[in-house]
Amino acid sequence: MKNSIAERVFDFLKNYPPFNLLSKDKLMDISKEINIIYLEKGKILFNQNDTNHNHFYIVRNGAINLYKNLKKEKILIDICDGGDIFGLRPLISKENYVLDAIANEESIIYGIPIKTFEAVSENNLKVNKYLITSFASKSFDPYTNEQNNNIFTDYIVKDKLKYSNLHSVNYTKKPLSCTVNTTIKEAAIKMSNQKVGCIVVVDDKDIPKGIITNSDLKNKIATGLFSIDISVKEIMSSPVITQTKKLTVLDAQLQMIKQKVGHLCITIDGTNNSKLIGILNNHDVLASLGNNPTVILKEIKRAKRTNEIRKIRSKANLLLKSYLEQNIPLSHISKIISEINDAVTIRVVELALKKMDSPPPVKFTWLALGSQGRKEQLLYTDQDNALIFEDTTTENYLETKNYFLKLAGHITKSLHKIGYEYCPAEMMASNPKWCLSLSEWKNQFNDWIINIDEKAILLSSIFFDFNAIYGDTDMSKELTKSIFKTLNEKSLLYTFLGKEAIASPSPLGFFRQFLVENNGDHKDSFNIKKRALMPLINAARLLILSNNIFEINNTGLRFEKLAEIEPQNKELYQSCSYAFKALLKFKTKQGILHNDSGKFIKLESLTKEEKLKLKRCFKPIREIQEVLSHRFNLSNKI
Amino acid sequence: MKFNWFQKKVKKALPTFFIEYENNFLEIPKLTIEETKFIVFDTETTGFHKIKDRILSIGAVTLTNNTLNINNSFETYLKQDVFNPETVHIHGILKNGNHTKITELEALKQFLKYIGNSILVGHHVGFDVTMINQILQRHHLPNLKNKTLDTEFLFRKSKHAVYQNTLPKKRYTLDNLCDELNISKSDRHTAIGDAFITAIAFLKIISRLNKNNNLTVRDLF
Structure with missing residues (x-):
């Protein structure tokens, strides 16, 4: 039988751990078995030492106070609000309740039968892990109150980034070093050659004695305080802070903050009397901390x-x-x-x-x-x-x-x-x-532009979006100039590019259904690149080329530029730009989901909302194709 | 040939399902308000005419001791030949929609079995009861036997005597009730959704009436 209330409950539960860790079907099974309980303010749900109910609870509306009864007083341990779970531990340890649960205000709570929950969460590693973490951290101590919320945000973050600050650091092995007899200039040249920001000064037994960093060079040398020909000894920071290689990321960070340093020397036994084996700087710590674009670029x-x-x-x-x-x-x-x-x-x-x-x-x-x-x-x-x-x-x-x-x-x-x-x-x-x-x-581009054939079009549609990545940019600029010169003399290419841009089949069929592939590996999948992205990319390229603009390659930016140039079509261009970005994002998300390029989309895996969103993006495609066919007189020539 | 002028017209035998339903009422135990089972229900209909219009959907939930068990809820859609395009925008049930539909008789059987002798609660419950009774009459059966409670009536009752006169004379809609009692109106205008909302409203009203903790079932009527 259909159960609309269960669906409503499902929609609520799916936002909260541990329910968000369950599959859809299993969560639905739970949702169907739930009791909805209404509590007036001050109403007692259970008392300390009561035999446990067969349900544990999650707060839907309102709030529930948990109290511990001591000999003389009643201590408020926790206030559970919307989404908080309580009354689970006694069910698992099969004990009586150790707290009172009383409605802080008019509340609605959901009772989840433990049997159903156990049946569906059995073998679910993530759920078990969550429960263990939350039990371990909720020590029922009044002082942990404030942190209660952190416990689960913490947990979620860890799960997402698959990383904890407790793993050992990734330090730089074989760090750059020099002896005390080196001059500052020599040391600086070494640093510059290796593209690093610090050098460790060691004695003859490789025991770290001091360190020189970029900021030392800046503060002590560039300011003229010291000459560059004297020994490194004069400007090095000493003693160095040493650690073992088993240092965790968290500790490393703490040490750096505590000692106010940016570098830690890693030695064999962690003391400053043993051999240097590596160096750790705050950048390494940041890098281990995860995904920071600047760090990635530097790396x-x-x-x-x-x-x-x-x-x-x-x-x-x-x-x-x-x-x-x-x-x-x-x-x-x-x-x-x-x-x-x-x-x-x-x-x-x-x-x-x-x-x-x-x-x-x-x-x-x-x-x-x-x-x-x-x-x-x-x-x-x-x-x-x-x-x-x-x-x-x-x-x-x-x-x-x-x-x-x-x-x-x-x-x-x-x-x-x-x-x-x-x-x-x-x-x-x-x-x-x-x-x-x-x-x-x-010559190649001129040939494509003058002697157009289908193959040339296919190639040029890729080559017209070139971007110089490495080396001499003058040559690519010269090439661009030459291309535009020919283009302006012979504009037939526009017609061909236009043909290409409107030839891409429309994403939707006559009955507004998605057009899918008829055969091949991706039969019945929707090719989002061919049917939705390419028409926009092609249109943007053609329009921007015909406006003699060559420094913009990005499709979204091209449409935005076009909106500037042709205010009469501003709205259309802006919606094209928007649609393009939305479609690209969609493709990328699909790609991440299925670990491929995201080009082919299985329609049945989309929700109704996603399909509607996609269809909304298709509207500007049709309109831009109409603009093209008018502007480049395409309808006569096909 | 033997005439039998005075013999009463033979009462048509009632079908088993109805006899079973009636048997629930032979003996009704006295229960406290915590023990009492309330069935909160709502119907979606093609319109408000008790003869011409038909029930499209029935939704109901059971309340015992302030608790609603989802597993024990009732949601059903009825096959009807009467169709009124003007009310589709309210309940959203299309003539050939994608709900699994059962016949009126089948829905009736299930509903009677579900409610037993419980107290029926509804917002403007009179109309819903009338519509169910119409189904019973079409199948030549007697009317519902359950006691009923109207949430509008209860709500007026829950207002302090001082304010009773200031209440609007017009009827209180379920929406007015939601606003006053601070209830979220999602799923409004599906039978089960309205039944659920009405149930929450009922619980809130009861708790207001039960300020002195001595409310009995009898006090509600």
């Missing part, structure tokens, strides 16, 4: 191996997830993630250059294409990239090209290792077709 810049970058990049995914959960605006999220993606690429190029036997023979530019070029890449996607190298003499051409092909090979391989799949269409700089000199690129 990427300092990474020495592809594997390291891979680890760091995966942290960015956790960051992305928590951002989406916190509902941070997508434009902000994509800015941060794009920064991280770009930093990864830059570091990979830097590392690849080190692998080469010689420095590059001429200047070059590494271009990101497609979604990375548009700064819309949130999850790992395929690599789309290209390389421009400076024009060279005919006799040197082949050698130069081979050099860059080899370099690009290293780069794409590393990117692949980090998590960016190879592009199935081989649109990568390691492909000889996409590793060209500047004049070759100019």
